[in-house]
Structures are given as C-alpha cells and as structure tokens.
Amino acid sequence: MATSRVFLPWRKVKYWECLACGDCCKWFRVPLRMDEYANILKNCGASFIRIDVGKVYLAKRYDGRCIFQLQMSGRWICGIQAIKPIACKQWPFIIVKEPLFSHADKALIRWYESNYYVYVDSRCRGVALGGPSAILVEKVLPEVLNLSQGIRTDQYYSTSKIDVMTPRLSFRSPIK
Numbered sequence: 171m172a173t174s175r176v177f178l179p180w181r182k183v184k185y186w187e188c189l190a191c192g193d194c195c196k197w198f199r200v201p202l203r204m205d206e207y208a209n210i211l212k213n214c215g216a217s218f219i220r221i222d223v224g225k226v227y228l229a230k231r232y233d234g235r236c237i238f239q240l241q242m243s244g245r246w247i248c249g250i251q252a253i254k255p256i257a258c259k260q261w262p263f264i265i266v267k268e269p270l271f272s273h274a275d276k277a278l279i280r281w282y283e284s285n286y287y288v289y290v291d292s293r294c295r296g297v298a299l300g301g302p303s304a305i306l307v308e309k310v311l312p313e314v315l316n317l318s319q320g321i322r323t324d325q326y327y328s329t330s331k332i333d334v335m336t337p338r339l340s341f342r343s344p345i346k
Contacts, residue, residue, distance in 0.1 A: 175291065175292075175293060176291075176292040176293075177264060177270065177271050177289035177290065177291060177292070178289060178290045178292050178297070178299075179271075179273045179274075179275075179276035179277035179287075179288070179289060179290075180263075180276070180277060180279065180288040180289065180290055180302065180306075180311065181273075181276040181277070181301075181302055182273070182276060182299060182300075183290045183297055183298070183299060183300075183302060183306060184298045184299055184300030184301060184302060184303050184306070185297075185298040185300075185303045185305065185306055186262070186290065186294070186296050186297050186298070186306060186310055187296045187331075188296055188328070188329055188330040188331075189245075189295050189296045189330070190245035190246055190247055190330035190332050191245075191246065191295050191296075192235065192239060192241075192245070192246025193293070193294070193295065194258075194261050194262065194294065195235055195236040195239045195246060195248075195258075196233075196234050196235045196236070196239075197293075198257075198261075199220075199222075199227045199228070199230070200227055200228040200236060200255055200257050200258055201225055201226070201227055201255075201257055202219070202226045202227060202228065202255055202257075203255070203256065204226075206253070206255045206256070207219065207226045209253050210228070210250075210253065210255075213250075213253060214238075214250070217229065218237050218238070228255065236248075238250045242332065243332075245330070245332050247330060247332055248329075251325075251329070254325075256317065256318070259314075259317050259325055259328060259329070260314055260317060260318055260328075261291065261294070262290050262291035262292075262293070262294035262296075262297065263288060263289070263290055263291075263311075263314045263328075264288070264289040264290070264291065265286055265287070265288050265314065265315065265318045266286065266287050266289075267284075267285070267286060267287070268287065269287045270287065270289065271289060274287060277289055279311065279315070281315045281319075282319070286315065286318075288311065288314075288315070305327070309327040310327045310328060313325065313326065313327045313328045314328050
C-alpha cells in the first residue's frame with residue numbers, strides 16, 4: 171500500500187467523494203457476509219469467491235484488483251453495483267459502536283437514537299480535510315449510516331457518479 175493508514179474522525183473531514191481511482195479495490199481483500207456470499211455465488215459463480223481460514227472474500231485478478239473491477243475511460247468502476255458487498259459500500263468510512271481511536275468526541279454521531287463512531291480512512295484520494303461540509307453531513311454520512319444499518323441498499327452519494335450511470339454487467343463463471 172502506498173500510504174500509511176490513518177483513521178480520521180468524521181468531524182475532521184470537509185468532504186468526500188469517490189473518484190473511481192480504484193485504489194480501494196486493489197488494496198483490500200473484500201470480506202463477504204453469508205448473504206453476500208450466497209448472492210455472489212448464485213449470480214456470478216464460485217470462481218469469483220475465495221475462502222481463506224473460514225472467511226469468504228471476493229476473488230482478485232492477476233494484477234491484484236477485485237475481480238469485478240472494470241476500467242472505463244481511465245476510471246475504475248464496480249461491475250456488481252447492484253450486489254456490491256457492504257464492506258465496499260461503506261469504504262472509506264468505518265462505523266462502529268465504540269470508539270477505536272483518539273478524538274472519540276469528533277467521531278461520535280447520534281443516529282436513530284444510537285451512538286456511533288465514524289472514522290474515515292485517510293488513504294482515500296477523495297477525502298478533503300477541514301470542517302464538515304453540508305453535503306457530507308446531510309447526504310454522504312446519512313447514506314453510509316443507513317447502508318451500515320441495512321436501512322437502505324442503494325447508493326448515490328457514497329459511490330462514484332460514473333458508477334451510478336453505468337449499466338450493470340452480468341458475470342457468470344465459465345466453470346460449471
């Protein structure tokens with residue numbers, strides 16, 4: 171990974187947008203929940219999944235990128251937007267019930283009468299530092315929090331605008 175990992179409390183982030191740079195889809199192994207595993211298996215096939223030490227992940231391509239990542243006009247987009255795993259939908263946001271790092275007061279957010287601590291992975295190129303903007307507070311954070319709680323599944327503010335306009339591709343494993 172090119173840069174060191176620093177988690178920022180959301181109140182230190184002015185703005186965030188997905189630039190479709192593709193770094194996140196190369197840096198990480200994407201863990202799947204059981205429902206996501208079943209959905210990928212059903213819709214795409216077993217060759218798109220890897221199992222390692224009792225955990226299930228999306229497969230990687232030969233170049234280290236997510237197997238579903240596609241290049242379009244110099245940008246990297248998700249080929250499975252409709253069934254994209256929650257880990258992908260939330261990144262670069264980390265949402266937890268207990269503080270993980272310093273500045274817990276700046277990470278705290280009250281959401282549907284519960285406390286959450288929201289951090290942002292500073293390695294993301296789309297992160298701009300400063301006091302939170304209206305769009306971050308009114309659009310991006312609510313969407314990410316609702317995604318994390320299963321209140322919504324679709325994305326608009328928490329994904330690339332290129333991705334929102336891209337037709338979805340159908341994947342099927344060549345292996346039966």
